[in-house]
Amino acid sequence: MTEMTLGKALTAGLQQAMRDDDKVVIMGEDIGKLGGVFRITDGLLDEFGAERVMDTPLAESGIVGMAVGLAFRGYRPVVEIQFDGFVYPAFDQIVSQVAKLHYRTQGRVKMPITIRIPWAGGIGAAEHHSESPEAYFVHTAGLRVIAVSNPQDAYRCLRQAIASDDPVIFFEPKRLYHHKGEVDLDAPLADAPPMGLAHVVREGTDATLISYGAMLTTALDAAAAAEDEGISLEVIDLRSLSPVDYDTVSASVRKTGRVVVAHEASREAGVAAEVIASITEDCFHWLESAPLRVTGHDIPYPPAKLEKFHLPDLDRILDAVDRVLDRPNSLTEVER
């Protein structure tokens, strides 16, 4: 076990994947000499050279489209999108090509492309640098969507994503890049749990709190705070947003009967809506109150000074916990 930041764990994961398979190439804006604006690819140009660590022209559709061509040629491209808000120019290539080519060709052409996206807000950034676009990709059949929340998962899941023959949209919680944790760098990938599994990070009995990415940290803080009030929360890290591991999720919900789902992304047709609709179908008779969402508002990401009024925080989560537990809460007086 080695202690390292989530960022460094990703670097190590990339490095290991490139050592394991020389068909793995990485590409993106500023990933070469600079090592990426977040330094995730730091050192890789030196080790693997410019053919495998490709600084690209500034065009995301071009980058992803080129990755498709490399996949046709048998490569396993790993794309870095510089910030979450810059993935949209590549949307067409992702939705109409990356996600569909395996299906279109009856499985004859594989698209083992990993698209890494430094993701979400809370870092006081400029516009378009704090987006949470995961629902777009979850809604897109043909893609897998992973969102990690700690260094160990970052290292393991990134390697698994790259090794997967399916395209994976890989979300990296940028506000946790500097968070540290223990990473087992030597555990063989073959023994690791599949990247599609959710993780019960904290066991509890009163309600299930489901989250992912950087928000997981907030969820755990909320669970700790709830404990002080005598409330026992079970906290689940989804890790895989598509597919969602409903075996794990439903087992917990059937145990607790109460659910809060928290994410930064806006609410309408977001991941929490999906999770709640599925839970409600699977666990209706076990539910003791309506599952609730704590999400970013349905607004464009606000200017940095206002982001704290957009991002769900510990107190908003606890307020929702109070609501699912039928305790006094901010909406107690509100008629519906």
Added chain:
Amino acid sequence: MTEMTLGKALTAGLQQAMRDDDKVVIMGEDIGKLGGVFRITDGLLDEFGAERVMDTPLAESGIVGMAVGLAFRGYRPVVEIQFDGFVYPAFDQIVSQVAKLHYRTQGRVKMPITIRIPWAGGIGAAEHHSESPEAYFVHTAGLRVIAVSNPQDAYRCLRQAIASDDPVIFFEPKRLYHHKGEVDLDAPLADAPPMGLAHVVREGTDATLISYGAMLTTALDAAAAAEDEGISLEVIDLRSLSPVDYDTVSASVRKTGRVVVAHEASREAGVAAEVIASITEDCFHWLESAPLRVTGHDIPYPPAKLEKFHLPDLDRILDAVDRVLDRPNSLTEVER
């Protein structure tokens, strides 16, 4: 009242909007001489000339980006995207510009852009010609999303969308273009109900069946068939997918206690997930069974010969109705 097809009602709506306001310009591929591949803009070039009916170069990002510039200049552009599957190249301009500019400029710059999208499948078309991308736009704050299901609404809502100071993604059910209905061409727009309202198309008591677009027709057929079995379904046409008119929806759900939501789009994080998550929150204590989704599968739109196995049909809807009513159904024997 005049009887006309849904397609002709849209043509009439465009024509009226252009007559009412000379800032309305329409633009897209092949919309001039050809009148669009679906002939919705037929005759408009002759009446309004090439400056207001602009055939554009073949580039969707360019078209929408240009519409943004025209909106800066005070125009009200109406964009035609030729088919649903061709909207993705414009995704960045829609999500990062059209949806956000009003917010970015604290309301100083309006984006009264209407983006018309011939939409969804069931017409035996080639790949990318049968997509149901509405959830992407519903998840995007700053946009309004309308999906019409009949000639009268098509005429009225299109005019309302164009008159709205907000950007509207306007979905036209292409397999209903030739469906006929009565249209009141003379009713003043000011007296019309807002385009954001849902519509209880058929009253019923046993369960609420919610749908929109072309699927509404299937939903109505299902309700008629259910009646033969003694089941009374209330059918709601959402019409506005963002915002959803939850006043109308919740009132119905509180009455029936049972819900099926049907759409063609795939399921994960789709519009039905949103509707069910919201209903469950709003009507939990009224619900007598889990609200269910009947949707396209989470697959890329399949080849034409297989589309009937993807699209929800009357029988799949009735099977779900049986499930929400706790009647024998296809999953009766399945352990969950």
Added chain:
Amino acid sequence: MWRDMTVVRRIDSEGVALQRQGQLGLWAPCRGQEASQIGTARALRETDFIFPSYREHGVLYARGVAPGDYVRVWRGEEGSAFDPAQMRMAPLQIIIGAQSLHATGYAVGIRHDGTDEVAVTYFGDGATSQGDVNEAMIFASSYGAPVVFVCQNNHWAISEPVTVQAKHPIAGRAPGFGIPSLRVDGNDVLACFAAMRWAAEHARSGRGPAFLELVTYRMGPHTTADDPTRYRTESDVEAWAQRDPIARLEAHLRATGALTDEHVAEAQAAADATAKELRAACLGMVTREPLAVFDNVYAEPHTGLRRQRDDYAAYLAAFEEA
């Protein structure tokens, strides 16, 4: 190549006929563009990899696809017709211009591998307006990728004349990106052949991408769903009929004595035979079973989809019982 073009025209008219008879959902005729397609495709090596658009029936022919493969996609049976690795050709692409980037990426891969293959992409005049095609030229130039861009300027993008996309010759754009280009008479099969020889050789020898504009004309409708009388005149089309690529080569070959009545008869027979096989293959196609819609969405098992498939299977079974 005269023979090739003759067969391709027959394939094309069989496609139109099958569509009329309700056997195909749609067909995009390549009539008039046979020289552009055969001339360029015949100048390539078998190992070169092609990323076509949707109208390149002549290119498919040059690659030797099986008869049914011309129509399998248009009939709506499958998303693609042949094995790309085997044919060294990507499936047809409908999203205008998207394939140009795929070819560029593939060519970058060739360069990494250090082999002397070439990637080739076909697209239309309309496609040149798409960001993707321009980005492809930029990326190809930046990486010195061995890719040949082939623009078939057939004068129309559905109803829009090429002047909507470009007021100046399209081939004139490439040099700005540092890519040498040629503008060629696309109805002259030998000129097309020579141009592709040059372009492929340029790319193959490590000098980076090349661009060809083949000036030709779409004699038929955009697709069988199109009505060109709404936007162009008979006389326009007539003028181009005079420059028919097949008739033209035929006249030339007859004049030089290289083409005899026997040749013509043999070619017609071959064309008819291919058309017959194509028709038989088309009519003999068996639509996959309902649950096939779930196949190959993913390469690896997927818990969410497995459950949807199971539920749908249960539904179908219950339905059959009922």
Added chain:
Amino acid sequence: MWRDMTVVRRIDSEGVALQRQGQLGLWAPCRGQEASQIGTARALRETDFIFPSYREHGVLYARGVAPGDYVRVWRGEEGSAFDPAQMRMAPLQIIIGAQSLHATGYAVGIRHDGTDEVAVTYFGDGATSQGDVNEAMIFASSYGAPVVFVCQNNHWAISEPVTVQAKHPIAGRAPGFGIPSLRVDGNDVLACFAAMRWAAEHARSGRGPAFLELVTYRMGPHTTADDPTRYRTESDVEAWAQRDPIARLEAHLRATGALTDEHVAEAQAAADATAKELRAACLGMVTREPLAVFDNVYAEPHTGLRRQRDDYAAYLAAFEEA
């Protein structure tokens, strides 16, 4: 214009200082690009409409924005700083290249209106790789729109040298689209002025779009978050320091006697005064109240958002009570 550039440089260094002091989240220095910006912007009419990128502090200055407007966005207070209609300038654009299409659309609107305004868009060398910028040139050419494309080639897109985007002069691309272009010394303010005069006149007189490439150098980091020592050498930067646009004009003006010590003192004083006002405005900014996050998402009432706002208001109220 020497005075303008001097003030702009001072504004720029004040931006850097404010960022260092934690008053701004980020700042993108324009040091070295003052001539490109002032020279071109001063050649425009007030009625011309500008679509800038994010580094055009000099253009904002030329437009006469209020001091606080240089930093309001960078501080994270608001999404844009001034009223676009009043300043005849769009808010800064972060999505690389997107604004080029907006300028083109605006210019099409000018053409419809039959007025003699011009739309102008600024972007960088990196931006020229984006599909949008290429589509903008295609659309502008197709409609003969009165738009001037201004590419400030400052040699870098963050860490990538311009050679990653273009192995050949960027100005060489425009003619392929039918757009005349000039490649200008971007550190020579008079050359920039003259070039824009030509370009704006070209567009204004109905001859369609024009393109300028201003060859300059980004003397500072990409933004205050960037560390350029990782990707470029001191000597590179030094070479360009020799061609500093302000020092250069100063030497020239001093030589001709057009610039005296008094002028310099006056300019410095003006620069300092502006910087002081800017700083005061910055420090005096009051962040909007929490519920402001819901304002202006829509122009018209929105049922969904109203409810979210109400719930959040109730939450905040409950929270305050507690």
